[in-house]
Amino acid sequence: MATEDLHAISADWLKSLEIASSTGDAKSFVSHFVSDGWFRDLLCFSWDHRTLSGLGKIRGFLSEVVDGKSRLEHSSLRDFKIDDHTINAPSPFKLPGSQGIEGVQGAFTFSITNPAALGRGFFRLTQDTNGKWKALTLFTNMEDLVGYEESFADQHGLYEDRTITWEGDVDAKFRAIEADPTVLIVGGGQSGLMFAARLRRLGIRALIIEKNARIGDCWRQRYPTLTLHTPAYQSSILYSPYPTNFPKYIPKGKLANFLETYAVNQELCIWLSSTITSAPIYDSLSARWTVEVQHGDQKAILNPKHLVLATGSGSPHIPTWNGxxxxxxxxxxxxxxxxxxxxxxxxxxxxxxxxxxxxxxxxxxxxxxxxxxxxxxxxxxxxxxxxxxxxxxxxxxxxxxxxxxxxxxxxxxxxxxxxxxxxxxxxxxxxxxxxxxxxxxxxxxxxxxxxxxxxxxxxxxxxxxxxxxxxxxxxxxxxxxxxxxxxxxxxxxxxxxxxxxxxxxxxxxxxxxxxxxxxATGNEPIMKTTRALLGDEVTDRLIPPVVWGLDSEGELNQIYRPSGHPGLWFAVGPFGAARFFSKHLGLQILARELGIA
The missing domain is CATH 3.50.50.60 (FAD/NAD(P)-binding domain)
Known part of the structure; x- marks a missing residue:
């Protein structure tokens, strides 16, 4: 199929979908899907991760009432434009499997009316029994809140006040974070580091507490021959690709050292050799946690609004046998x-x-x-x-x-x-x-x-x-x-x-x-680590009472989404999950700080 045809098919479908979206017509919106189509939404129509399959469930979700309007009318996605400037411009696709489904796929951008935000989506169109192009899958993804876009510019360099130095500026920011962190991240592995780096770009004060003496020790202290089992490309770190002369499969010590320099280069505020000494207490009136931290040889009381567990896999699972x-x-x-x-x-x-x-x-x-x-x-x-x-x-x-x-x-x-x-x-x-x-x-x-x-x-x-x-x-x-x-x-x-x-x-x-x-019997469930850290009162409020695995819709339980307890979040999983979903958790926290979630 010619490029012009791919673009025309995509543009016609997208223009029609925008009319349905901007007018709040859920029936028309859903008619743009094949009968067994799929809709995945991250934060555009709700402050959660949702996957709906089948026309009835999609329409039911978009018709739910929010502030007196249907979700579709309330969010009012509009300004749909095909994304022609990336590798995800319209192209043909063929899915694996016995059915051999094929069609046209591509990315598009849009704006969200409520909240005022920017989004990006992805469609996979296939022809129905009548030969009409309809969505097999549609993905809508919030990218930024308008006026609070993620900053990609280096905030340092030449200062108008020549008495200010980069070192002094960073130190002052660290002191402000330590005095009143908005977010406390427990765990300084790759997930915690990438999430803290994301929050810094969103202008949110984040403090990491790490139990080890050095960043990277969670890798450095493991068995000597350990290397990543996925290529460096797939294990990339947010904002900071590995040097081109890195090996394809990165040894654990080399990764540990890279994470240590990453923390410095991303200007992340971290307390090393620090642990939570007792179960944190959440005050619903002030919407803050009270967290007692052993920081080296000193104790500190912190009152963050958000507590993020980036503790990785659980403790070793050691079966017991007689003898x-x-x-x-x-x-x-x-x-x-x-x-x-x-x-x-x-x-x-x-x-x-x-x-x-x-x-x-x-x-x-x-x-x-x-x-x-x-x-x-x-x-x-x-x-x-x-x-x-x-x-x-x-x-x-x-x-x-x-x-x-x-x-x-x-x-x-x-x-x-x-x-x-x-x-x-x-x-x-x-x-x-x-x-x-x-x-x-x-x-x-x-x-x-x-x-x-x-x-x-x-x-x-x-x-x-x-x-x-x-x-x-x-x-x-x-x-x-x-x-x-x-x-x-x-x-x-x-x-x-x-x-x-x-x-x-x-x-x-x-x-x-x-x-x-x-x-080599694996590790305990993350929820067991959570209960040991937070106690029964907090852990029993988590819905569902499990971290990881898929929920009934096919979204990951607890990961980078509401946990069921206010102000408590989980940031765990592979490198790719931290790269991608750190943005979504950052936006959820930012929206709560702005009072719009």
Whole structure:
């Protein structure tokens, strides 16, 4: 299809949609969708993340009354313009899956009347049974509040008052933040840092408290061979791309150092070696928290309006089996793995079959362990780390990726979209099966194959890997080859009976002798960490009582959206989530500070 035709189809549909939107005609607006169309809205029609599927649900949402008007009339989106100036200009698309759906896709900009804001959207049009172009998916996304747009200019440089220095200016801003932070961010990992950087651009005072002595220690202190399992491009940091000479897969120490310099370069106010000493108290009258913080050797009382938990995955999940105390070898969780060299010539058993297990098995093999056996307690979803280089700016890729409703994406995968991915890894998968390694692409038997994305979004806050009762996931960076070659042996052992002094006994009576046992058994749910930090009174108010996983509409529970408790937010997840959704959480907090949410 010619570029002119793509543009004409998009322009005609968009012009008609704008008329329906600006006049508040919900019936006409919904008629622009195919019967099984999807609508994803981030903050344009409500101060939340919403996904609606089917004409009835879309119309019902847009017809709900807000301040005496329907949502559609109240928000009154208008000034629709095709975005011709980015990689997301109108183009053809074909979706994965057995249906082979194809059509025209593209981005557009618009304004929002109430609140006064700017937005950007993305459509995927396909032809209905009558040959008319209608939306298969429509995404509307708030970008900025008018008059409070995110600043991209460096606020320092030449000062009219030549007595002011950059160092002095930054120090004065830090003192103001420490005296009265609007937002207190708990956790100085990549999510907390990116969110603080976003708030700074929005003019909101944010203080980070980090329990470690240095920024980056949450990575720096992990096992020596750890590298990111996604390419540097996909793991980009907000506002600050990695240097072009960085490796494709960034080692944990290099990432830690980068985060430390990022905090300095983004001028983020951080208290290191700082922890919350008792459960914070929220006062509904003042709409502020009282938070007692141990800051080094001093205690401080802070009263932020917003408390953001950016604490990452939970504490190590360590199962208990009879006889563990009597095991005479080394026994520890994978989070505490430091030095494989000291176990050269020893027999090693690694319990678990996720990413950490694979990394640690590779480490033991490389350092001359006499024997390495991986205990696989449930089937694993394995995908190789073979990514095709992409030239699309990461911000545009984030926007396009998030324009696709998550539930619809999983539906496409179940309908056959996973087959192409499996085909690319056929040799790896065949070799793993032959070596006795169980594979799956289903979260539960018979639920449909969803692959890596489904495992990422489908987990109900269970942490970085499974506890043994749901499948685990692996982005393979070499352990698969070791398993196929027999250098890492596989033991199917979902049911461990007990430990004895020289190894593990399974319920079927089989045994594994070991000098070292590493429990690569994942981490506790984030909600468990939350309850320990905030106490029962606050945690019991969270709706739903789970962080991560998908809600009934297909949006992520709690992440960068209202938690159910005023002034409490969660900023966790992969690099891409922090890059993209930090803006949405920033806008929600800004709107509350302005009194318009």
């Amino acid at each position: 563990m105390d009597g095991f005479q070898g080394a026994l520890y969780h994978s989070d505490y793995h430091k030095d494989a060299e000291q176990f050269r010539g020893k027999r090693v058993v690694v319990v678990g079959a996720g990413n950490a297990s694979g990394d640690i098995c590779q480490d033991f093999v490389a350092h001359g362990a006499a024997e390495v056996t991986l205990v696989q307690r449930s089937a694993t979803c394995v995908t190789s780390c073979s990514f095709t280089p992409i030239n699309t700016p990461i911000e545009e890729l984030d926007f396009r990726s998030n324009s696709m409703p998550l539930a619809f994406s999983l539906q496409l995968t179940k309908s056959g979209g996973i087959q192409h991915v499996k085909m690319l890894d056929k040799e790896l998968h065949d070799g793993l099966r032959k070596a006795g390694f169980n594979l799956t692409w289903e979260l539960s038997p018979g639920s449909g194959e969803v692959g890596l994305e489904g495992f990422l979004f489908g987990r109900l806050g269970s942490g970085s890997s499974a506890f043994g009762f749901v499948p685990e996931t692996v982005l393979d960076i070499g352990c698969g080859k070791l398993i196929i070659e027999g250098r890492v042996k596989v033991k199917q052992g979902q049911d461990i009976s007990h430990f004895n002094k020289d190894g593990i006994t399974f319920k079927d009576g089989s045994k594994l002798s070991a000098d070292v046992v590493v429990l």
